[in-house]
Amino acid sequence: MNLGVDCYPFYVPLIDLNQQGFPSNYDVCVIGAGAAGITLALELSDAGQNVLLCEAGDRRFDAASQDAYQGELTGEKYYELITARMRYFGGTTNHWAGYCHPLQEIDFAPRNDLVVPGWPIAYEDIWPHYERAGQITDLPDNAWDFDGLKAAAQLPTILGADSGMDSLAFRWPREFKFRKLYLDQLIATPNVTIALNANLVDLEFGVASKFVSSAKFKNYNGDTYTASADKYVIACGGIENAKLLLNFADSHTELMDVAGNIGQYFMEHLCYYNSAYIITGKQEVEYLQKLVGGQPSDVGNYQWVAVPNAEARAEHDLAANVSITLDDTRFFAPDTILADPVTKGVQSLMKNTKVSGSDQIIYCYLRGEQLPNPESNIQLSDQRDEQGLRRVTLNWGFDPRDLKSMVGTIGLFGQVMAKQDLGRVCMIPPDGLGQFTTIYGGYHHMGTTRMSETAEHGVVDTNCRVHGIDNLYMGGSSVFSTGGWANPTINVVAFAVRLAEHLKQV
Numbered sequence: 048m049n050l051g052v053d054c055y056p057f058y059v060p061l062i063d064l065n066q067q068g069f070p071s072n073y074d075v076c077v078i079g080a081g082a083a084g085i086t087l088a089l090e091l092s093d094a095g096q097n098v099l100l101c102e103a104g105d106r107r108f109d110a111a112s113q114d115a116y117q118g119e120l121t122g123e124k125y126y127e128l129i130t131a132r133m134r135y136f137g138g139t140t141n142h143w144a145g146y147c148h149p150l151q152e153i154d155f156a157p158r159n160d161l162v163v164p165g166w167p168i169a170y171e172d173i174w175p176h177y178e179r180a181g182q183i184t185d186l187p188d189n190a191w192d193f194d195g196l197k198a199a200a201q202l203p204t205i206l207g208a209d210s211g212m213d214s215l216a217f218r219w220p221r222e223f224k225f226r227k228l229y230l231d232q233l234i235a236t237p238n239v240t241i242a243l244n245a246n247l248v249d250l251e252f253g254v255a256s257k258f259v260s261s262a263k264f265k266n267y268n269g270d271t272y273t274a275s276a277d278k279y280v281i282a283c284g285g286i287e288n289a290k291l292l293l294n295f296a297d298s299h300t301e302l303m304d305v306a307g308n309i310g311q312y313f314m315e316h317l318c319y320y321n322s323a324y325i326i327t328g329k330q331e332v333e334y335l336q337k338l339v340g341g342q343p344s345d346v347g348n349y350q351w352v353a354v355p356n357a358e359a360r361a362e363h364d365l366a367a368n369v370s371i372t373l374d375d376t377r378f379f380a381p382d383t384i385l386a387d388p389v390t391k392g393v394q395s396l397m398k399n400t401k402v403s404g405s406d407q408i409i410y411c412y413l414r415g416e417q418l419p420n421p422e423s424n425i426q427l428s429d430q431r432d433e434q435g436l437r438r439v440t441l442n443w444g445f446d447p448r449d450l451k452s453m454v455g456t457i458g459l460f461g462q463v464m465a466k467q468d469l470g471r472v473c474m475i476p477p478d479g480l481g482q483f484t485t486i487y488g489g490y491h492h493m494g495t496t497r498m499s500e501t502a503e504h505g506v507v508d509t510n511c512r513v514h515g516i517d518n519l520y521m522g523g524s525s526v527f528s529t530g531g532w533a534n535p536t537i538n539v540v541a542f543a544v545r546l547a548e549h550l551k552q553v
């Protein structure tokens with residue numbers, strides 16, 4: 048497709064790098080058209096900047112592009128990397144589950160129990176950007192007004208002031224896929240050029256100073272093209288951001304300051320389900336069912352979340368931030384559970400638990416923060432992808448305090464439920480019953496180019512700029528210093544809105 052390629056630069060909405068090169072110099076070159084890259088393109092173009100948005104894939108899934116996401120696994124059991132993200136326009140929003148919740152104030156508070164410093168910015172630095180992030184992610188109005196939501200949905204109050212836990216709520220977008228929301232809009236935006244089939248393969252650096260002078264892209268015919276811009280943002284996802292910088296650090300001494308930190312402190316969310324549950328009665332189930340919420344209809348667009356507050360975390364030595372939600376797909380009577388092969392692992396525990404014939408079971412879903420851990424990281428493997436870049440090995444590791452915090456949080460929740468006579472909470476300890484009690488990742492890849500005050504503890508500064516490089520920035524959850532319990536994408540979008548604000552001014 049050729050959409051007016053000869054007209055420079057405002058009338059070049061779409062380039063297919065399989066067919067042609069880049070026509071001009073841009074204000075900002077954004078690499079990766081997922082949640083972060085699309086947000087940057089929207090915000091920067093809105094402010095009149097000329098944006099080149101380079102995407103490795105095309106408009107639809109294609110195996111040739113996806114193949115670059117293959118990698119190896121060591122450490123804790125994890126998903127095949129090729130299945131854990133999507134490599135075409137819209138990125139992994141093409142199949143995410145849409146759970147949205149902002150990072151919390153407590154995530155940004157000073158923390159002296161981490162092996163590296165936590166966030167070098169304050170909650171107030173990011174909070175103002177969530178309203179716009181909610182709009183871009185297509186969330187309903189007033190997405191974060193929990194009190195309003197509680198009144199509208201008539202949610203029961205089960206966490207009193209003395210419970211040690213706070214009530215929050217997940218929200219969902221109306222339309223999940225950023226590709227559907229924004230591809231046509233961006234094509235129609237005069238000062239945005241989208242390049243498809245454009246795989247970033249290298250950066251060129253200026254001689255006198257540490258700045259990027261151009262970026263090299265390969266198409267799927269093996270041709271290489273060079274694009275130049277005043278500023279560059281790499282927004283290729285939490286694993287790929289590290290893969291690219293690690294590859295570049297091999298040959299570019301300009302990245303020397305941060306080289307040792309690239310790919311370090313890989314963080315996920317520790318998801319634990321099937322194995323913690325409330326044994327309760329029929330009436331209580333009906334009472335609690337409202338808290339489960341529902342998927343994105345206007346009335347059901349919430350899911351209640353319980354999290355320990357700061358005082359309870361200190362009192363119970365809960366180093367990591369953990370949340371609990373109730374899961375309505377598993378409202379089974381005990382007989383059903385015992386017959387269900389998927390949840391068969393619960394049988395062992397049930398044998399030791401007094402359950403009457405009329406009892407009901409509600410499953411609890413735990414999402415736990417993973418503390419930054421030097422034993423959890425992305426490294427380069429000896430294999431190369433089709434573009435010649437070395438592939439990655441994910442070495443996923445936990446800190447024992449991650450699991451301790453999950454067990455402590457469910458214990459606290461159990462006390463709340465027992466005090467109100469709402470049910471008995473049971474939890475099978477992680478790996479207590481083999482495959483039925485395994486911790487899973489949430490497909491959330493964080494921390495691999497983390498934000499830090501100095502190059503000693505991370506890769507980017509407080510403006511997401513790579514330490515020591517004047518005009519190279521990172522977008523996405525790779526910049527997270529800590530991950531909290533909340534799913535990352537709305538936070539990725541809020542950080543991209545914040546980064547765009549910065550880029551408009553420099």
Ligand SMILES: Cc1cc2nc3c(=O)[nH]c(=O)nc-3n(C[C@H](O)[C@H](O)[C@H](O)COP(=O)(O)OP(=O)(O)OC[C@H]3O[C@@H](n4cnc5c(N)ncnc54)[C@H](O)[C@@H]3O)c2cc1C
Pocket residue numbers: 078079080081082083084101102103104130131132133134135136137138139140142143144145146147245246247248282283284285287291489490491522523524534535536537539
């Ligand atoms: C099954 C699943 C369920 C999920 N559910 C949730 C959820 O409920 N809530 C939530 O918050 N998050 C969820 N996520 C995570 C969510 O999808 C990501 O947080 C989000 O997509 C990250 O946005 P991003 O822009 O950083 O990366 P991505 O969306 O992955 O976008 C990266 C883009 O970069 C492109 N790219 C890669 N390499 C190159 C290169 N070399 N050159 C040019 N372009 C390149 C890719 O093609 C892609 O378009 C889920 C993920 C999965 C897999």
